[in-house]
Amino acid sequence: MTTTVNTKIKVSEKSPEKKAFSFGKLATNLILLFIATVLLIPALWMTIAPSKDRAELVSLSPLEFGSIGSYLTRWRNLMQYDNEVLIRWIENSFWYTISIVLLSTLMSLLGGFALAATNIKFKRQILMLVMIAMIIPGIALVMPMFIWVNKLGLTDTELGLILASSFYPFGVFLSYIHFSTVIPKELYEAAKIDGCGYFKIFRKVALPVSKSLVGIIAFFSFVGAWNNFFLPQVFILSGEKHPLSSGLTLLFTNTPAFSGNSSAILPIERSEIALSALVITLPIILLFLFSQRFLSRGMLAGSVKS
Amino acid sequence: MFSKKRDSSVAVWVMLAPYLVFLVMFAVVPIWMALKESVGPTMRNEAGGFKNYLLVLTDYRFLTSLKNTVLYVLVSAPIMTTVVLVLSLLLDSFRAKWHQYVRLAYLIPGCYVGAAGVLAWYMALEPIIGPFRRVLNFFGIEKSTQVFQPSSLVFIFAMMSVVSNAGAWIVVQFGGLQEISEEVIEAAKIDGCGNFQLATKIKLPLIKKNVVYMVVLVITASVQLFAEPFIVNQQIGFSGNWSLMQLSYSIAFVEGDIASASAISFMLLAVSLSAALIFIFKSNFFEGEGVEK
Numbered sequence: 001m002t003t004t005v006n007t008k009i010k011v012s013e014k015s016p017e018k019k020a021f022s023f024g025k026l027a028t029n030l031i032l033l034f035i036a037t038v039l040l041i042p043a044l045w046m047t048i049a050p051s052k053d054r055a056e057l058v059s060l061s062p063l064e065f066g067s068i069g070s071y072l073t074r075w076r077n078l079m080q081y082d083n084e085v086l087i088r089w090i091e092n093s094f095w096y097t098i099s100i101v102l103l104s105t106l107m108s109l110l111g112g113f114a115l116a117a118t119n120i121k122f123k124r125q126i127l128m129l130v131m132i133a134m135i136i137p138g139i140a141l142v143m144p145m146f147i148w149v150n151k152l153g154l155t156d157t158e159l160g161l162i163l164a165s166s167f168y169p170f171g172v173f174l175s176y177i178h179f180s181t182v183i184p185k186e187l188y189e190a191a192k193i194d195g196c197g198y199f200k201i202f203r204k205v206a207l208p209v210s211k212s213l214v215g216i217i218a219f220f221s222f223v224g225a226w227n228n229f230f231l232p233q234v235f236i237l238s239g240e241k242h243p244l245s246s247g248l249t250l251l252f253t254n255t256p257a258f259s260g261n262s263s264a265i266l267p268i269e270r271s272e273i274a275l276s277a278l279v280i281t282l283p284i285i286l287l288f289l290f291s292q293r294f295l296s297r298g299m300l301a302g303s304v305k306s
Numbered sequence: 307m308f309s310k311k312r313d314s315s316v317a318v319w320v321m322l323a324p325y326l327v328f329l330v331m332f333a334v335v336p337i338w339m340a341l342k343e344s345v346g347p348t349m350r351n352e353a354g355g356f357k358n359y360l361l362v363l364t365d366y367r368f369l370t371s372l373k374n375t376v377l378y379v380l381v382s383a384p385i386m387t388t389v390v391l392v393l394s395l396l397l398d399s400f401r402a403k404w405h406q407y408v409r410l411a412y413l414i415p416g417c418y419v420g421a422a423g424v425l426a427w428y429m430a431l432e433p434i435i436g437p438f439r440r441v442l443n444f445f446g447i448e449k450s451t452q453v454f455q456p457s458s459l460v461f462i463f464a465m466m467s468v469v470s471n472a473g474a475w476i477v478v479q480f481g482g483l484q485e486i487s488e489e490v491i492e493a494a495k496i497d498g499c500g501n502f503q504l505a506t507k508i509k510l511p512l513i514k515k516n517v518v519y520m521v522v523l524v525i526t527a528s529v530q531l532f533a534e535p536f537i538v539n540q541q542i543g544f545s546g547n548w549s550l551m552q553l554s555y556s557i558a559f560v561e562g563d564i565a566s567a568s569a570i571s572f573m574l575l576a577v578s579l580s581a582a583l584i585f586i587f588k589s590n591f592f593e594g595e596g597v598e599k
Contacts, residue, residue, distance in 0.1 A: 028400045034395070036411035037470065042430040044413050045437035046422075049429075062437040111325035114318045127324070128586065133333050133374060135522060136575070139530040143554060144340035145332055147564060151339065167332040172325055198317040229420035230532055234555075248421040253540050270435065277422035284417040290439035292410060306448035 046281075049274035050074045056077045057270060063148075074275040077267040081251060088240050089247035090279065093226060096162055096243050100225040104168035105218045112175025112204050117188045125178070133169035139230050146234050156237040164235065165225055178213045179206060219291055226284060244280045251276060337575065344568035354468040354565070362569045371553040374460065374535075379528040380547065382464035386524050391474050391517065394479035395505045409480065412473035419470060424537040427466045454542045475520055482516040483509055515589060522585045528580040550574060 045062055053073075060066065078086055115123060115130075145164050146155070156159030183206055191201045207214075229245035236242050242250060252267035255268040347354040350361055362368060393412070397405055418426045429435070431453045433442040448455060454462070486509060494508045510517070532555065535548035546560075547553040550570060560566030 024324045025400045028396045029402070032393070032396060032405070032408050036408050039415050039473075040411050041437045042426045043418065044428055045429060046418070057435040062435070107324045107328065110321040114321035118315070118318045120318050120322075122313060126322070129329060131586055132579070132582050133329065135526060135585065136333075136454075136578045137523070137530050139532060139551065140526070140571070140575045140578050141336060143334060143558065143567060144336035146558075146574070147568060148331075148336040148339045148341050162331050163328075167328045169329075198321065202321070202539060227419040234559075245420045249537060252421050252425070252537065270429075273425060277418065277425050280420075280422050281417050285414065288410070288413060288417060292406075 012260075027120045028083045043281075046274045046277055050068045050271050050278065052271060054269055054271065068135045070271070071275065074272045077272050078276055080266055081255070081268055082239060085240055085247070086251075086276065086279075089242055089244045091244040092158075092241065092247075093245070093280075096158065096165070097222060097298045099151055099162045100165045101218050103162070103166040104171055104225075105214065106276065107166065108168060108171025108175045108217050108221075109214065110202070110206070111172045112177075113179050113206055114198070115172075116179035116183075116200065117198065117206075130169050130172050130176070133167075134173050138224075138228070142230050142234050145231075149235065155235060156241065158241065161243075165228060166232055168221055168224070171221060174217055174220075175213060178210060182213075215291070219287070222287065223284060226280075229306075248276055248280060337572075340568045340572050340575070343351050343565055346565045346574050348486070348563055348565040350563075350566070358565055362566050365553075365566075367547045367553055368570075371547050371550045371570070374548050375529065375531060377460050378463060378531055379525060381460055382528050383521065383524050386468050386472060387517070389468055390475040390479055390520065391510070393472070394476050394483060395509060396585055397476070397480050398483040398509065399501050399505060401595075405578045409473070409477060412476055416471045416473045420533055421537055423470050424466065424534055427462075427469060428538060431462065431591070450542075454538070459535070459538070459548065461529065462538070466534050467528070467531075471524075471561060475524075478587055479513065479516055479520065482513040486512050487499050518585065518589050522581050525582050529574055529577050 027178060041063070048063060048065055049057065051068065052060055052064075053070060056066050060200075102301045114120070115127060119126065149155055149160045149164060152160070154163075187205060188201060191205060196204070232243050232246040233249060236246060239247075241251065251268070252273065255266055255273070338593065345355050345358055348358060349363075351357050379501055397409065415423070415426070430438055431442070432450055433439050433447045433453065434450065436442070442448075442453070490508065490512070491504065530551050531549040532551040533554055536546075536555070539546055539548055539552075546556055551574065554567045554570035554574070557563050559571065
C-alpha cells in the first residue's frame with residue numbers, strides 16, 4: 001500500500017518535468033541515432049563491397065551482400081600487386097607499431113613519473129616544452145624531421161621511422177597528470193625517507209596502481225602509430241618497407257582504384273581497394289571494441305580521483 | 307643525507323632522459339635544422355638567405371594554396387566545434403545507457419584514416435556505386451564530376467575531417483561535461499534553468515578550458531591539411547598543390563628543392579607554435595594542472 005502511494009507521489013512529482021522534456025528527449029534521440037546511422041553506413045558499405053565484383057557493385061543495392069567467395073577472389077587479386085607486398089606491409093605495420101608502442105609508453109611512464117614525483121630543476125620549463133610539443137600537430141614536424149633524419153642517414157630505414165614515431169608528448173602529459181593526482185606526494189616523501197630509490201618507488205608503488213594509465217597510453221599510441229601515414233610516406237622510399245598506412249596510398253595511386261578504369265593490367269579495382277581498407281581498419285576497430293569498457297573505466301577512474 | 311639526495315636526483319634525470327633525448331632529437335633539432343635549411347642556397351636563389359621566403363611567398367602557386375588552406379580552416383574549424391559541442395551537450399542533457407553505443411558509433415569513422423578514410427568518404431559521395439547513391443540521385447546527382455568540383459573540395463575535405471575526428475572530441479568534451487558536479491546542475495534547475503539555458507549558461511562556461519584546447523588543436527591541425535587533398539586529388543586529377551602542406555611536399559619531393567619546402571614548413575610550424583604559446587599563456591592552462599606546485 002505504502003509503496004503504491006510512494007510511486008504515485010513520485011510519478012505525480014516527476015510527470016510535469018518528464019512531459020515537458022519528452023519531446024526534446026525524443027527529438028534528441030532521433031537526431032543522435034540518425035547521425036550514428038549515417039556514420040556507420042560507409043563503414044558497412046566498405047565491409048560489404050568486397051563481396052561483390054565490378055558489375056555487382058552497380059547492379060546490386062549498395063548494402064546488399066554478394067558472396068563470401070568473392071572476398072577470396074579480391075584477396076587473390078590484391079596479392080598480384082607487387083609480389084604480395086601487401087603481406088609485407090601488414091607484417092611491417094604490426095612490428096613497427098608494437099615497437100613504437102613499447103618505446104613511447106615506457107618513455108611516457110618514466111618521464112611523467114619523474115616530473116610528478118620530484119621537484120627537479122627546470123621542471124616548469126620541461127613541462128612547458130611537453131605542452132608546446134603536445135599542441136603542435138605531429139604533421140608539422142614531419143618535414144623538419146625528414147631533413148634531420150636524412151642528415152643522420154636514417155631515411156628509408158625502419159629505425160628512423162620507429163624512433164621518429166615514438167616521440168609522444170601527449171603520453172608524458174597524461175602520465176604526469178596521473179602520477180601527480182593519483183599518488184599523494186606524501187607517499188613519495190615516505191618512500192624516500194625509507195631509503196627507497198626512485199626506480200624502486202616507480203616499480204613497487206607507482207606502476208601497480210597505474211594499470212589503466214598504461215592501458216590508455218598504449219591504446220592511444222597504438223592507434224596513432226598504426227594510422228600514421230604522412231611520416232612513413234615521407235621517410236620510406238622503398239616499397240617493401242612501408243607500413244600498411246602509407247603502402248595503401250601507394251596501392252591507390254598505382255591502380256585504377258577510385259576511377260573504376262578497367263584498362264589497367266592489374267585486377268585491382270574498387271572491391272579490392274575496399275578489402276584493403278578493411279584489412280587496415282580491422283585491427284583498430286577490434287581494439288576499440290575490446291578496450292571500450294576498459295577505456296571508459298580508466299578515464300572515469302582518473303576523473304574521480306583528480 | 308646529502309649524497310643520498312644527489313643519488314636520487316640522478317635517478318630522476320635518468321628516468322627523464324629518454325624523453326628529453328627524443329624531445330631534442332625529434333623536435334628541437336629538426337626545427338632548428340628546418341630553419342637553417344630554409345635559408346640555404348636553392349636553384350632559384352643561389353645566395354640563399356631570407357630571400358627564399360620571399361621567393362616562396364611570391365611563387366605562383368603559393369597564393370592559391372594559401373587561399374585554400376585558410377578557407378579550409380575557416381570552414382572546418384567552426385563546423386567541427388559546433389558539431390562536437392552540440393552533440394556532446396545533447397548526449398549530456400539526455401543521458402541514457404544505450405548512448406554509449408552511439409558514442410562508439412561516432413568513433414568508428416575515426417578508425418578509417420589516411421587512404422582508407424578518404425576512400426570511405428569518397429565513396430559515400432559517389433553517385434553510381436556509393437552507399438548513399440539513392441539520396442544523391444534523388445537530388446539529381448548522377449555523376450561523380452557533379453560532386454567532385456574544384457569549388458566544392460573545401461567542403462568535402464571539411465566533411466571528411468569532421469566525420470573522422472568529431473567522435474574522439476565528443477568523448478573528450480562529454481567526459482568534461484560529466485565532471486561538472488550534480489549540485490551545480492541541480493541548483494541551476496531549481497532556479498528555473500531549462501535544458502538549453504543549462505547548456506549555454508552553465509555547462510559551456512564550465513568546460514571552457516576544454517573547448518579552447520579543442521579549438522586550438524583543431525585549428526593547428528587544419529593548417530597542416532595534407533592527407534585528404536593528397537589522396538583525393540590524385541584520384542580525380544586536380545591540382546596537386548591544393549593545400550600549403552601539399553605544396554611544401556611537392557616542392558621537396560617532386561622538385562627536390564628542400565630549402566624552399568622547409569621555408570613553407572617552417573612558416574606553417576610557426577603558426578602552430580604561436581597558437582600553442584598563446585593558448586598556454588592566455589588560458590592559464592598550465593596553472594590548472596598543478597604545474598605551479
